[in-house]
Amino acid sequence: MNTVLLHCRGGFEKECAAEIVARSAEQGVFGYPQFEAGQAYVLFHCHAPGGAEELVTRLRFERLIFARQWCACLPLVSGLSKRDRITPLLEQCRQLPQAAELMVEVADTTEGRELQGFARKFGSALSQALRQEEILLPRKQKSDWRMHLFVIDGQTLWLGAAPARNSSPLPMGIRRLKFPHHAPSRSTLKLEEAWLHFLSAGRQKRLLAPGMTAVDLGAAPGGWTWQLVKHHMRVTAVDNGPMDEALMESGQVEHRQEDAFTFVPPKPVDWLVCDIVDKPARVTELMLRWALSGWCKQAMFNLKLPMKKRFDEVEHCLQHLEAALHEAGVEYRLRARQLYHDREEITCWLSLSEPGQ
Ligand SMILES: C[S@@+](CC[C@H](N)C(=O)[O-])C[C@H]1O[C@@H](n2cnc3c(N)ncnc32)[C@H](O)[C@@H]1O
Known part of the structure; x- marks a missing residue:
């Protein structure tokens, strides 16, 4: 062949x-x-x-x-x-x-x-x-x-x-998923697919456990936060935009109307998720800052792709992220995929608590 x-x-x-x-x-x-x-x-x-x-x-x-x-x-x-x-x-x-x-x-x-x-x-x-x-x-x-x-x-x-x-x-x-009725946005399917794709059944149980804490950067209207809440996590949702009211009634979400690029968590969290529409290099730097500061154990983030040289940009961002983590002596596991529910973007999983490839 x-x-x-x-x-x-x-x-x-x-x-x-x-x-x-x-x-x-x-x-x-x-x-x-x-x-x-x-x-x-x-x-x-x-x-x-x-x-x-x-x-x-x-x-x-x-x-x-x-x-x-x-x-x-x-x-x-x-x-x-x-x-x-x-x-x-x-x-x-x-x-x-x-x-x-x-x-x-x-x-x-x-x-x-x-x-x-x-x-x-x-x-x-x-x-x-x-x-x-x-x-x-x-x-x-x-x-x-x-x-x-x-x-x-x-x-x-x-x-x-x-x-x-x-x-x-x-x-x-192709992983087809049903849109959950009460989720605030279709984006919710991206995070659900990401977990199913990157995490084995055992890891899903271990890493998506009730009582864990999470920060959602660029959270509004709350599709990703909805997934975290579904797993009984306590979520800090950072976005200047409005969050879905029904989701806020869960009592598990604190909405912070701040700039995600300057937000500092009061305490480290189990999960960082990020769906901000911005330059991929800028989002990569933000993820790196969280990883090097020890602010999260797991990160799931999207890199929105530019119009041109999309492969080069992805290679550049991921190589930069890996080189910086390596240089700092941080053990990690990084995977990336353009998921079925992704559009002009890719999804990345950075694991800082379960390193090794
Ligand atoms: C694609 S939407 C997120 C959708 C969300 N993941 C969901 O499932 O509903 C991107 C969000 O990022 C927010 N955003 C963009 N730049 C931001 C910044 N610097 N700080 C905080 N939020 C930002 C926008 O307000 C927007 O709500």
Whole structure:
């Protein structure tokens, strides 16, 4: 397999491409990206045979910020006949590493979503045929690999595979969440997704415990504060704007109408969360100040991306943050991802109490 297919948010193909070029070169895997703006996926063609398989095995998927999902692919399958699409695919699937599951995916675009019905039906017929031919292992059997089918249209598709523990367990890497009725803003879904994405079940229990304290910088109208309150934390919400009245009635929130960039917490807190719309470098400095001052144990923050050079800006901010923490001898763990509910932004988790990668 020579091609890696990476799913991303539509409009962020350039960033996804720049990132895979940079990260794969660090692994000694070289190639070139191919994409069209807005198609919500990027192809990375490796120069060396077998490069794609090597890359999805060696590079840790969680290191990628702009890719939601990935797999190593066989060459593009095109010109499938409506009469029998399945037979020609069986032989191809034999070339993939053994798997017990077929994940059916489309691009996260309007055209992709329109194809989803067809892709689902076709995928279930293909996986039935693959099981009959014993190309797919029985469902209950554990396997290191997952097979992927990415449908472009009725005649064209990509077949591939990804290591089950080094890819997203969710089709297209998309975590759909229901908007909670009483939450003050849709932004609430970003923090909920961030916790589900970055924190394992054990960490969620440990790190989102009742009675903990939090500061929410740029809190209004209170979608993120609402999530913290849901976990029975006591929250200081810092924003000059008004907070949702019902949320304030919980009695768990203190609203401070101050500038988040100069606010100093009276006591260190368990959580700092920050959704301020400002220059990413400025927000990074603010996070660094909190980390170096020992004002929080965990931080979840968004970096709003500029219009141009978005990948460079993200690299610059995160490298600066890491270098400064390292220099100060602070142990930390940092992860970043453009989540499904993020728009022109990425979400970062900085853990100062559970360091180590
Ligand atoms: C995207 S909104 C936050 C939405 C919030 N996370 C939610 O879930 O409802 C950004 C907020 O940052 C606030 N903000 C921007 N600059 C600020 C500053 N210097 N100090 C405090 N708040 C600021 C704005 O007033 C705005 O309410």
